[in-house]
Amino acid sequence: MQGGILLPRLDRAGLAFGAVALGLAILIPVLNLLVSTDSPFHVPPHVVALMGKYLCYALLALSVDLVWGYCGILSLGHGAFFALGGYAMGMYLMRQIGPRGMYGHPTLPDFMVFLNWPELPWYWLGFDQFWFAALMVLLVPGLLAGLLGWLAFRSRVTGVYLSIITQAMTFALLLAFFRNDMGFGGNNGLTDFKDILGASIQADGTRSALFAASAIALALGFILCRWIVRSKLGRVLIAIRDAESRTRFLGYRVEQYKLLVFVTSACMAGVAGALYVPQVGIINPGEFSPANSIEAVIWVAVGGRGTLIGSVIGAVLVNFGKTLLTNALPEVWLFALGGLFIAVTLFLPRGIVGLWTGYWTRRREKQAASITTQPVTEGQ
Amino acid sequence: MSTRPDPQHTQLYLDGVSVSFDGFRALNNLSLIIMPGEMRAIIGPNGAGKTTMMDLITGKTRPDKGTILFDGDTDLTQMDEAGIATLGIGRKFQKPTVFESHTVWDNLDLALAGKRGPFASLFHRDGADDDRILSILDTIRLSARRHVLAGSLSHGQKQWLEIGMLLAQEPKLLLVDEPVAGMTDAETAETARLLREIAQTRSVVVVEHDMTFVRDLDVKVTVLHEGSVLSDGSLDHVSADPRVIEVYLGR
Amino acid sequence: MRMLLLLLSLLVTPLAWGQATGPLIDALATDDYAAKEQALTALTETGDPAIVPALKALEGGQLYRRLTDDKVVIGRENGDNISLTDPLSGDTLGSVPAGDLELIRVNNRLRRAIGASLGALTLRSPDAAVRRTAAEAVFVNRDAAALPLLEAALAEEQDAKVKRSLQQARAAILLADANLGTEEKLSSIATIADKGGQAALALLNPLTGSTEPAVAKAATEAVRLIDNKLAWAAAAQNIIYGMSLGSVLLLAAIGLAVTFGVMGVINMAHGEMVMLGAYTTYVVQDLIRAHAPGLFDWSLLIALPLAFIVAGGVGILIERGIIRFLYGRPLETLLATWGLSLVLQQAVRSLFGPTNMEVGNPDWMAGAFQVGEVTITYGRMWIFLFGLIVFAALMLLLRRTPLGLQMRAVTQNRSMARAMGIRTARVDALTFGLGSGIAGLAGVALSQIDNVSPNLGQGYIIDSFMIVIFGGVGNLWGTLVGALSLGIVNKLLEPLAGAVLGKILVLVGIILFIQARPRGLFALKGRAIEH
Structure with missing residues (x-):
C-alpha cells in the first residue's frame, strides 16, 4: 500500500518499544544487583519480582488485545491459557525439587506422595526437561485454543456467545484443576519451588534474570503483534472485526484468520503464565477463575483496545493501582475495580491511548484532506 | 415453465430451488438462467425472495432442494461463501458495507483478487498492485479521497466504494442488491452508467425497486413473486403483464 | 410341610x-x-x-443388678439416685443410690x-x-x-x-x-x-455360586431381576433429584431469559440480583425474629414481594444509569455489568460482612416424604412448584398483558414501536426491572438451599447463561426445557462421574452443543435473525 511513508514510522514504534523494554531488562537488574542497598537507586528484590509480575500481566493483556482489539473476539478465557502455561512451568519446577521435598521421594512431588500415588502419571513425564516444559507452555494453550477456536469459528459462534463459551471453558478448567485426582495438586496447586535451570529460584540473580526474561518476552510479543497487525493479515483482521460477512463475501475464510490469531494469542498468554509462575512462586486453580480473565480484558480497555501499547500501559497501571489499594484500603479495591469497568465502558471507550491518538488523528485527517487535493504521485 | 436449456453454457443456472424458514416458503421452485455477459434486473414486491435468492447463490443459505450451478458445472450448494467468492461471484449488499476503519485504499487493496489464505496475507508484500487500485479509484471517482477512512464517506460514495471493491475482486458474476437506495438522482444516473460499463465484461444481476433506474439500465427484467418467477422480458413487456399489475397494485 | x-x-x-x-x-x-x-x-x-x-x-x-439381692432391675437416673422398676411387671421398686447397683x-x-x-x-x-x-x-x-x-x-x-x-x-x-x-x-x-x-441382593449373591445348578441358576436370575429393579429405582431417584436441581437452575435463569433472551442485554450482574433477593429474605427474617416471631412461618411469603421490589428496583436503576447508554454494544455491556457485579458484591460484603448469613426454613419447608423408593424433601418440592409458578406467571405476563405486548413490540421493532406511541425507554426500564425482580424471587428460594453470602450469585451466572443459550435465546420454553434437562443430565452423570466431573462434562457438552446449534435448542432461523 502507500507504505513508503508509513513503514519506517511504524517500525520505529515497534523498535522503540523493544528498546525501552531491553533498557528495562538491563537497568532494573543492574539497580538491583550492582547498586548498594543504601543507595536511593537500589531496587529491592521484591520490587523486581513485582515489576516482573506486571510485565507478565502486560504480555497477557497484549495477547487479549490482539484478539479483541484487532479481531473483535472478546475472550473471557485468556486466563485459562495463562494458567495452563503457568502449570506447564510449575510442573517443570516441581520436577526440579527432586528428593528435596518434605517426604523426600526421589521423583514424586509431595502432594502425590501424600495421596499415595505409586508413580508419576504419564502426563508428568518429560517435564523434568526444560525444553519439553517450554514446548508445552506453547503447545498446551495453543492446542486448547486451536480446538475451541476450530469448533467455535467453524460454526460461526461470535460476539457474546463466544465470550460466554470461553468463560465456560475457563470455569470448567477451574473445577477440573481443583480435583485432587487430576494430578495437579488440587486446590493447593504447585508450589515450594527450589530451582530453575539449576539456579535457586529465591536468589536475587535469578529474580533479576526472570525479570529480564519477562521484559524480553514482552518486547518480542509486542514486535510479533506489530508485525501481524501491520501486515495485510492485520488489515483482514480489522476487516473481520468491522464487517465479518463482507470479508467472507470477498473470499476470505474468516475462520482460518480467527483461528490463527486466536492460537497465536493463546500461546503468548501461555508464555506470560510460564514467566509469571517462577516469579510469584505458586500456581493454583484460582488462576483459572473467570474473574481473572475478565480483569485482563479491563486492563486492555483502560489502556485502549486495538492499540497494543495501550494494553501494556493499562495492565501496568491497573495492577500498580491494585498493589497500592490492596495494601492501603483492601475493601476499596473491588469498588475501584468495579467502578473502573463501568467508567471505562461509559466514558472512555477508546481508553487512555485512544484519548491521546484521537487528538492526533483529527489533526492528521485535516492535513490529509488538504494533501489529497493535490495530484497523486504513484508508487509511494 | 418451458423446457430448460442445457446448463452447459450458462453463467448461472438455478433450477427448482426451494427454501423455507420455519414453515415460511421464501423461495418456491425458482428457476432462473443468466448467460455469460448478460445483465439482468430483478424486481418484485417485498418478501418476493430477492435477497434470499442472493443468499442462496452466495452460499449464505442452503436450499432445501434444487440445483444452483455456476459456469454450467460448479455446484454452488456445496460451497461456503469464501469459496464461492473466489470462484468469481461478487456481491453488493443492500446496505452499503465497507470496512469503515480502513482507508478507501485499503478497502480496495483487501478486495483485490489474489491469494486469500492467512499465511499469504501475513507475508504479503504491499505495493505490487498499486496501478490496479489507482485505475479502480478512477472508475469509481474516489481518487481524491483514497486516504480517507471509509467510515467518513458519504452514503453514495460508500455505495461506489463497494462497487469498486467488487470490481477489484474481478468477478465473472456480480450480484448487486438495491445499489441506488438512498442516492440522489444524479448519483443514480451515474450508478446506472457505471453498472452498464461493468456489464460489458461480466454478467450482472441487479435487484432494484427503483423503476426509473431499471429503465435506465435497459435490460431484460425478471419479476419475482412469492418465491418464484412471475414474469420476464423487457420492462415494457412485464409492466403490461396483468399478473404483474395485479401483484403490484393488488397489495 | x-x-x-x-x-x-x-x-x-x-x-x-x-x-x-x-x-x-x-x-x-x-x-x-x-x-x-x-x-x-x-x-x-x-x-x-x-x-x-x-x-x-x-x-x-439401663439394666442393673441390685447388689443387695442380685435381682435384675431396670433403672432410670433420677437426680443422684436411680429409680428402679421390675423388668417384667413394670412395678416401681423405689429409688436407690447408684452405688447399690451394678450395670x-x-x-x-x-x-x-x-x-x-x-x-x-x-x-x-x-x-x-x-x-x-x-x-x-x-x-x-x-x-x-x-x-x-x-x-x-x-x-x-x-x-x-x-x-x-x-x-x-x-x-x-x-x-x-x-x-x-x-x-x-x-x-x-x-x-x-x-x-x-440391597438386603435381598446380599442374601442371594452368595447363592449364585451354589454347587446345585438349579439353585445357582435361580439365584442368578433373581439377582438380575433385583439389579434391574434397583437400577430403575436409582434412575427414578436421579431424575427426581435432577428435576429439583433443574428447578433451581430454572429460577436462576428465568430472569436472565427476560433480560438476555428477550431484551438481548448481557447482564453479568444477574447473579447479584439473585443475591440481593436472598439478603432481602435474611433481613425480613431478622426483623421477624426480633419483632414478631409468630410470623416466622410467613417470612418467605413476606420476603417474596419485597425481594422482587428490591432486585427489580436496583435493576431499573442499573438500566437507567448504565445499560441504556450501551444498547447495541453487547461486549461493553458485558464488561460494565461485570464491574457492577463486583461493586454490588463488595457493597453487600461491607454491609453484612463476608460470612454466610443464617436464613432459616419455615416449618412447612422442613421434612420430607416418600414416593416409592425416593425421598423428596418439602423444601425441594416447594422450590420446584415455585419455579413452575414463576415461569407460568411470566408467560402470562408476556402473552396476556398490555405491558407484555409492549415489551414484545419494543424488542421486535424498536423504531416502529416508538412510532406507535410506545414509550420505549420506559418499557426498556420495566423489562429490565422485571427480569431483575424475578432474579430477586429466585434469591428467596435459593436462600433456603444455598449459603447466603456475597458470592451467592457468582455460582449461578455461568449456568444461567448456558441454559438460556442452550434453550435458544428469546425462547422461554427453551429456557424451561434447558434448565430441567440440564438438571437431570447433571444428576444422571453424578453417580457415573462424580459431582464435579459431571458438571465439567455438562459444561463441555454445552460448549460442543453450541457449536452444532449456535442458536440453541429451539432456534428461530431465517435471514432476519442475523442482524
Whole structure:
C-alpha cells in the first residue's frame, strides 16, 4: 500500500518499544544487583519480582488485545491459557525439587506422595526437561485454543456467545484443576519451588534474570503483534472485526484468520503464565477463575483496545493501582475495580491511548484532506 | 415453465430451488438462467425472495432442494461463501458495507483478487498492485479521497466504494442488491452508467425497486413473486403483464 | 410341610410362655458374655412379649443388678439416685443410690443378638406396622433362633403385607441353613427375589455360586431381576433429584431469559440480583425474629414481594444509569455489568460482612416424604412448584398483558414501536426491572438451599447463561426445557462421574452443543435473525 511513508514510522514504534523494554531488562537488574542497598537507586528484590509480575500481566493483556482489539473476539478465557502455561512451568519446577521435598521421594512431588500415588502419571513425564516444559507452555494453550477456536469459528459462534463459551471453558478448567485426582495438586496447586535451570529460584540473580526474561518476552510479543497487525493479515483482521460477512463475501475464510490469531494469542498468554509462575512462586486453580480473565480484558480497555501499547500501559497501571489499594484500603479495591469497568465502558471507550491518538488523528485527517487535493504521485 | 436449456453454457443456472424458514416458503421452485455477459434486473414486491435468492447463490443459505450451478458445472450448494467468492461471484449488499476503519485504499487493496489464505496475507508484500487500485479509484471517482477512512464517506460514495471493491475482486458474476437506495438522482444516473460499463465484461444481476433506474439500465427484467418467477422480458413487456399489475397494485 | 410347622409352633409357644421368665432374666446378671448370650437365647425362646422392656433396657444400658439381692432391675437416673422398676411387671421398686447397683454391660456381639431377639419378640405386637418392622429386623439378622417365633407369628398373621414380610424373613433364615433341600431353597429364593432391595441382593449373591445348578441358576436370575429393579429405582431417584436441581437452575435463569433472551442485554450482574433477593429474605427474617416471631412461618411469603421490589428496583436503576447508554454494544455491556457485579458484591460484603448469613426454613419447608423408593424433601418440592409458578406467571405476563405486548413490540421493532406511541425507554426500564425482580424471587428460594453470602450469585451466572443459550435465546420454553434437562443430565452423570466431573462434562457438552446449534435448542432461523 502507500507504505513508503508509513513503514519506517511504524517500525520505529515497534523498535522503540523493544528498546525501552531491553533498557528495562538491563537497568532494573543492574539497580538491583550492582547498586548498594543504601543507595536511593537500589531496587529491592521484591520490587523486581513485582515489576516482573506486571510485565507478565502486560504480555497477557497484549495477547487479549490482539484478539479483541484487532479481531473483535472478546475472550473471557485468556486466563485459562495463562494458567495452563503457568502449570506447564510449575510442573517443570516441581520436577526440579527432586528428593528435596518434605517426604523426600526421589521423583514424586509431595502432594502425590501424600495421596499415595505409586508413580508419576504419564502426563508428568518429560517435564523434568526444560525444553519439553517450554514446548508445552506453547503447545498446551495453543492446542486448547486451536480446538475451541476450530469448533467455535467453524460454526460461526461470535460476539457474546463466544465470550460466554470461553468463560465456560475457563470455569470448567477451574473445577477440573481443583480435583485432587487430576494430578495437579488440587486446590493447593504447585508450589515450594527450589530451582530453575539449576539456579535457586529465591536468589536475587535469578529474580533479576526472570525479570529480564519477562521484559524480553514482552518486547518480542509486542514486535510479533506489530508485525501481524501491520501486515495485510492485520488489515483482514480489522476487516473481520468491522464487517465479518463482507470479508467472507470477498473470499476470505474468516475462520482460518480467527483461528490463527486466536492460537497465536493463546500461546503468548501461555508464555506470560510460564514467566509469571517462577516469579510469584505458586500456581493454583484460582488462576483459572473467570474473574481473572475478565480483569485482563479491563486492563486492555483502560489502556485502549486495538492499540497494543495501550494494553501494556493499562495492565501496568491497573495492577500498580491494585498493589497500592490492596495494601492501603483492601475493601476499596473491588469498588475501584468495579467502578473502573463501568467508567471505562461509559466514558472512555477508546481508553487512555485512544484519548491521546484521537487528538492526533483529527489533526492528521485535516492535513490529509488538504494533501489529497493535490495530484497523486504513484508508487509511494 | 418451458423446457430448460442445457446448463452447459450458462453463467448461472438455478433450477427448482426451494427454501423455507420455519414453515415460511421464501423461495418456491425458482428457476432462473443468466448467460455469460448478460445483465439482468430483478424486481418484485417485498418478501418476493430477492435477497434470499442472493443468499442462496452466495452460499449464505442452503436450499432445501434444487440445483444452483455456476459456469454450467460448479455446484454452488456445496460451497461456503469464501469459496464461492473466489470462484468469481461478487456481491453488493443492500446496505452499503465497507470496512469503515480502513482507508478507501485499503478497502480496495483487501478486495483485490489474489491469494486469500492467512499465511499469504501475513507475508504479503504491499505495493505490487498499486496501478490496479489507482485505475479502480478512477472508475469509481474516489481518487481524491483514497486516504480517507471509509467510515467518513458519504452514503453514495460508500455505495461506489463497494462497487469498486467488487470490481477489484474481478468477478465473472456480480450480484448487486438495491445499489441506488438512498442516492440522489444524479448519483443514480451515474450508478446506472457505471453498472452498464461493468456489464460489458461480466454478467450482472441487479435487484432494484427503483423503476426509473431499471429503465435506465435497459435490460431484460425478471419479476419475482412469492418465491418464484412471475414474469420476464423487457420492462415494457412485464409492466403490461396483468399478473404483474395485479401483484403490484393488488397489495 | 406347612401343617407340620404350624403344629410345631403351636406346641412351642404355650409351653414357653408357661415357664417362669423371672429366673431367666436374673441369669443375665453375669460377667461372662457367653453366659449372657445363652441367657438371652433362653429368654428369646420363651417368646414372651413381657421381656421386651428388659431387653430394651439392656440394649440402652439401663439394666442393673441390685447388689443387695442380685435381682435384675431396670433403672432410670433420677437426680443422684436411680429409680428402679421390675423388668417384667413394670412395678416401681423405689429409688436407690447408684452405688447399690451394678450395670449389666453389653458388647457389640450381644447388642446384635438383642436386636434379633427384639425383632423376633415384637413379631406379635398388636400394631401391624411394628410387626412388619420386626419381620424386617429378622430378615436382616437371619437369627435361626427366631425361626420358631417367626413361624408361630406367621400362622396367626391376618394382615397380607405383614404376612409377606414374615414369609420373606422366614425364607432368609431358611436359606442360611446349608442342609436345606433344593426345593425349599428354590421357593425361598423366589420369595426373597420378590422382596428386592440391597438386603435381598446380599442374601442371594452368595447363592449364585451354589454347587446345585438349579439353585445357582435361580439365584442368578433373581439377582438380575433385583439389579434391574434397583437400577430403575436409582434412575427414578436421579431424575427426581435432577428435576429439583433443574428447578433451581430454572429460577436462576428465568430472569436472565427476560433480560438476555428477550431484551438481548448481557447482564453479568444477574447473579447479584439473585443475591440481593436472598439478603432481602435474611433481613425480613431478622426483623421477624426480633419483632414478631409468630410470623416466622410467613417470612418467605413476606420476603417474596419485597425481594422482587428490591432486585427489580436496583435493576431499573442499573438500566437507567448504565445499560441504556450501551444498547447495541453487547461486549461493553458485558464488561460494565461485570464491574457492577463486583461493586454490588463488595457493597453487600461491607454491609453484612463476608460470612454466610443464617436464613432459616419455615416449618412447612422442613421434612420430607416418600414416593416409592425416593425421598423428596418439602423444601425441594416447594422450590420446584415455585419455579413452575414463576415461569407460568411470566408467560402470562408476556402473552396476556398490555405491558407484555409492549415489551414484545419494543424488542421486535424498536423504531416502529416508538412510532406507535410506545414509550420505549420506559418499557426498556420495566423489562429490565422485571427480569431483575424475578432474579430477586429466585434469591428467596435459593436462600433456603444455598449459603447466603456475597458470592451467592457468582455460582449461578455461568449456568444461567448456558441454559438460556442452550434453550435458544428469546425462547422461554427453551429456557424451561434447558434448565430441567440440564438438571437431570447433571444428576444422571453424578453417580457415573462424580459431582464435579459431571458438571465439567455438562459444561463441555454445552460448549460442543453450541457449536452444532449456535442458536440453541429451539432456534428461530431465517435471514432476519442475523442482524
